[in-house]
Amino acid sequence: MSTPAYKRLENDERRRRLVELGEQLFIEHSFDEISMAQIAREAGVSKALLYHYFPSKQEFFVATLTTRAEELVQRVTPDPSLPPAQALLRSLYAYVGWISEHRDGFVKLLRSAAIVPEVDDIVRQVRDGTATRIIDGLAEASGETPTPIARIAVAGWLSFMDGAILAWLDHPDVQQDQLIGLLVGSLLGSLTAAGAGSLAQAAAGG
Amino acid sequence: MSTPAYKRLENDERRRRLVELGEQLFIEHSFDEISMAQIAREAGVSKALLYHYFPSKQEFFVATLTTRAEELVQRVTPDPSLPPAQALLRSLYAYVGWISEHRDGFVKLLRSAAIVPEVDDIVRQVRDGTATRIIDGLAEASGETPTPIARIAVAGWLSFMDGAILAWLDHPDVQQDQLIGLLVGSLLGSLTAAGAGSLAQAAAGG
């Protein structure tokens, strides 16, 4: 007689919708800026249902991330058939391009990563994984084994990328090519300063 | 007749003790790892008293930071009477040295900074302020005005420092001199790649 109190969906469909909504919300709000109660209200659903599908807020957040993270990894993975210098360039363009497309979400993501260890793992995994592939490519091409100080240089360079790209987002007058040039140049300079000359040469395309 | 239920201290004295305790606690625990109730209990005082002296947890945290932050700023500020390359080196040694001395607190601090905007402001202020002074010194010495891309390079380099130093803390076999060399080298490479050649020359000591 009366209208139903709630709409019942199939398990997979409900889950899909919740993740989809989460993807949107976590672009505008970082992890601690939004509560499970708010998310549930936004979804027109009880908080308990959210916890029925996801064991914790962190796991829910991770679930909203994995799709785009996998997309990024795929785009940014260097092509092993290319010479390392070119593969590096391609990966950088892909990385910077992806961030440009998701700039709002990227900033929120970095904030969330600092709060939720699980998210930090994902970010780290993507970044370090990419870096490792790059370095491996260079090392293979140059025959040089990375030293501890070279590893520190790479770790620093990864942070450099985030910092520089973040700053670049606030300088719309600077061309993307210029940024990429800066990123390559800083990697070169860092590797050289770390005494990993032949790695740097491989990166420079020599 | 009975012993007093609590000891009453003068306003300034109580505040001083609370800040002092906070300094210790926030070295071992980051902002969200410890609650105001725990802090109060540790201080042998009611939570309400904490809030009587500090309007919020964030402000309390900031209060526990300012002393050491000012100490760091003072140590790291470049000496304008020195040639810029030497002033840069001195500042870097001071910065790295300070972090080595406070390594546990430094890691916790970075975590807290990602959570509390107010703390992030302080960290940023110290870092960017130092960088600005460094860059101004180089610019003055070289007569070159920093371009937008050069500013991006510097922003990236600041992140490089944190990333590299953090990684260095996990590689105790690497000498501090090597680290400093890497930092200078990456700054050089970045400025050069940003097309700020004469800034780089000034940094190199030329």
Add this chain to the structure above:
DNA sequence: CGTCTTGTCGACCATCGGTCAGCGGACCGT
């Protein structure tokens, strides 16, 4: 010894992440 200032506290609040017993949609066989 009483009085007054104000440092101090216990009790309280909304909200947070998270849990649980059980209500009630909607599809089934009849």
Add this chain to the structure above:
DNA sequence: ACGGTCCGCTGACCGATGGTCGACAAGACG
């Protein structure tokens, strides 16, 4: 059309958190 049944879904609840407030009492001063 109807009763049964599976399971998607909810409201009420938990302990802990950051934060507030009126009232008590410590201790200096007369």
